[in-house]
Amino acid sequence: MSVVREAIPAASKAQGESVGSFTARFEVGSPDRREFREVEALVDTGATFSRLPASLLRQLNHEKAGRERFRLGDGRIVEYDLADVPVRMNGKVRTTTCMWDEAEGQPVLGAVTLEQFLLAADPVEQRLVSVEGLMMMAHRGKNYMSALEKIDRARAYEPKEALSLLKEMAFAKFDETVELHIRTGLDTRHADQQLRGTLVLPHGLGKSQRVLVFAEGEGARVADQAGADYVGADDLIKKVEGGWLEFEVALAVKELMGKVGRLGRVLGPRGLMPNPRTNTVVEAQDLPRAIRDAKQGRVEFRTDRTNLVHVPLGKISFSEEALMENLSALIEAITRARPAGAKGQYIRSVTLTTTMAPGVKLDIAATLSLSGVEAV
Secondary structure (H helix, E strand, C coil): CCCEEECCCCCCCCCCCCCCCEEEEEEEECCCCCCEEEEEEEECCCCCCEEEEHHHHHHCCCCCCEEEEEECCCCCEEEEEEEEEEEEECCEEEEEEEEEECCCCCCEECHHHHHHCCEEEECCCCEEEEHHHHHHCCCCCHHHHHHHCCCCCCCCECHHHHHHHHHHHCCCCCCCEEEEEEEECCCCCCHHHCCEEEEECCCCCCCCCCEEEECCCHHHHHHHHCCCCEEECHHHHHHHHCCCCCCCEEEEEHHHHHHHHHHHHHHHHHCCCCCHHHCCEECHHHHHHHHHHHHHCEEEEEECCCCEEEEEEEECCCCHHHHHHHHHHHHHHHHHCCCCCCCCCCEEEEEEEECCCCCEEECHHHHHCCCCCCCC
16 A cells, blocks of 8 residues: 655745754764764744755765655655664754655754654744743743833734734843744645735834846846846856855746745745745746845745744834734735635634734734735
């Protein structure tokens, strides 16, 4: 009997924001645990299994332990060889099953491996935390605890009241990002329950976005005139393939996607891969609009492997009116993008927070009413 295992690929994050993937260092050992080599891996809320370059595994004298079929979040079936690999973190060694990556992409530290070490990824603060420490909220600072005392944890707030409370609680010495976190009733293991979309926030994100465009000929000329920061074809593809990532948004004309497609291993885990579903693969004549949208504050929303949505709304320095308009636009977009296969209650909880502050739970009915679209 053929078995297809569930595997969700690394999730993307909103470009340039502190929600989603980050990197961490750990050591990979030989089968006899006599030799260990340090690697820097991508930690992502959407990665289920760890993945290591085949060349590294061969250098450490590993052998393939079998081959399995995996179902990705978009429904595609792929095959990977597997290896049982000793991994060392925080002085502890555990043997974990890893994907054997012949494409030599960046190593990925998956959720299964993290669970073996009793660790969890904190995508907001971009660090690994112990499960016990996370549950007990240990080592919080005085400012955080003072902000927490201002929240009534037993109630759900109206959106406007929550935004006012966030501005009152802000204590960081930098302009914090306001973030929206939604728990959905979706099951992202099913292709017809995948939530993904983009929109341009009415008041932007409060930061400048560097836009790269893969185009040549007339498309390159149009992109350059429209204000793209970087424009090119083969030369730019080669540069990105070598690890250059000095941009927040990548666009491409359709004609070049055959060449750009090979950058999936580099751009995909970082949420930068051009994709027609996110309006980042366009016709040459549509480049001015796409570039303008990207620079004004285009954001992408999608569910991660735990059926959550994490999206930036703007900066805490924005007026309450501007944040409310951004929130209303985002809630409407997410409500209208409800997947065809969604069952039961679509939106189960909504929370607003900032980079450093505790979360403020929102009243679901009041929040969904901002969209003017019925959602259950």
